[in-house]
Amino acid sequence: MTDRSNKDSKKSPVKIRFKAMKDGRRSIYLDCYRNGHRSYEYLKLYLVPETDDKSLRLNEAAMRKAETACRKKLRELKKLPAENRRLMDTQDCISNKGISILEWLSRFKEIQRSRGVHDIHAIDRLCAILSEMNCGDTKVNEIGKDFCIAFVEYLKTGYKTAKGENLKPKTAFNRQCTFVTALNVAMREGIIPTNPMNLLSHHERAKASKGKRDYLTIDEVKRLIATPCKNNMIKNAYLFACNCGLRLGDVRKLKWGDITQDNDRWILSVIMNKSGKPIHIPLGVQARRWIPGCEDSGKHDTGSLVFEHLPGDSHINDILKIWAADAGIAKSVTYHTARHTFATMLLTLGADLYTVSKLLGHSQIKNTQIYAEIINRRKDEAVNLIDKVFD
Structure with missing residues (x-):
């Protein structure tokens, strides 16, 4: 029991991570987590698909460089005076948690692209709705239940299409889903602790009307x-x-x-x-x-x-x-x-x-x-x- 607790207390604040790219390569970056705040450092190093001995050697060399960069980052953190570490944590908080909802959606779009999501127009449509609400500058970490309720109500009755009509229930439901997904990813990135949309009850959310589900025999x-x-x-x-x-x-x-x-x-x-x-x-x-x-x-x-x-x-x-x-x-x-x-x-x-x-x-x-x-x-x-x- 003692060994396990010691191991948990000594978890590295800097870890090597990978991000899939469209061309099949994986970008290598450092994930730095300090005092509850997360930041990233991209190393401009890549892993290629291992199809022969040459690609294997290239990947081994890239990993050695990444491990060297990881050790260097750890040494830098250890050498920083306490007040400098607090300053860096504050800066991370500003860069991550101080981000506005429209700024986050722009970053979220790039995250989705890196995951291979091809059709990301739904994010642009969500941005347009939030801009119409005049709340695009709202900080992500300031979004609470009241904001979410107001957003859902705007989807149902406030936002008008080019023809001056309300959104169809299915469309409003889809915009809500995009918003929920964006907040879920923000939570995984350490920007918010929980998704505020989870505070809404079933009747407070936008619901899609049951339509015909086409299929082939x-x-x-x-x-x-x-x-x-x-x-x-x-x-x-x-x-x-x-x-x-x-x-x-x-x-x-x-x-x-x-x-x-x-x-x-x-x-x-x-x-x-x-x-x-x-x-x-x-x-x-x-x-x-x-x-x-x-x-x-x-x-x-x-x-x-x-x-x-x-x-x-x-x-x-x-x-x-x-x-x-x-x-x-x-x-x-x-x-x-x-x-x-x-x-x-x-x-x-x-x-x-x-x-x-x-x-x-x-x-x-x-x-x-x-x-x-x-x-x-x-x-x-x-x-x-x-x-x-x-x-």
Whole structure:
């Protein structure tokens, strides 16, 4: 017990951290934590994907330099007079905790980009709303329950679109989600101790009205397979998601190193963009069928993207709508319908709700329950067909 307490008391205030970059490299930086305040020092050192002996040696050299920089930083902290250390802590407090909400959202946008989040326009829209509220200069650490309630009320009734209309419930809910995520990341960065949005009760929050959740039947998926698409990479990426349930953001950043093969068993392992949680999905034959170059999986660079050159989200959805129409499907097809299709296909074929929940990466099974409700409605509709015959 004594050894453990001594170890805990001697935790290093300077740690080496890594940040993933779009080109497959990882940036090395120092995470300095003193008296409850955190600051960062980027070293301009990078780790490259280890594909040969040369890249291995480069990474070893970069890590040696990073460890030297870490030891140097520790020595600097130890040599600082007490009043200088307090001054530096105060400066960290100003630079981190004294940041305004609009300044933080600008930094949050860069953090999301570094995580591989492609569509970050929602952050710009949130900035516009906060600017309209005349609260863009509010410090993040000054945001409390009253501010959050006022923000939600403004989403519901105060903010007007270009047509002079209120935001739709779903849109207001989405802006609220972006705000919550931004505050969660601020909490992880040590800027705020807790997320003030968690103080709001359920009825105080913006709620999305239950809309129709479109998905494709197995027959409709077969029709898409048989129909040519003007962009084969989009076709492959969509049908892949129909068989594994990944969101578009996660498909965009999927690398060959995220897929492992053990004889005939393939496993996909990624950190989900939306939740930041790891997920492990077995890839069946149908999922692997739509992976470009799957037959040469062992020859690909582990740091390279599986689905390269995917266009922007709106362009993808435009192509999907044309493709679906060509296949004779009248539903509103977007990329996210592939995730819904994966869930409903599994439940239709007899998979249990708990297993489907884990495959989707849901933290609560109630989030998966809506797909079960969809399947139950289809059962009711099927039974009603008999009644219509005898009527």
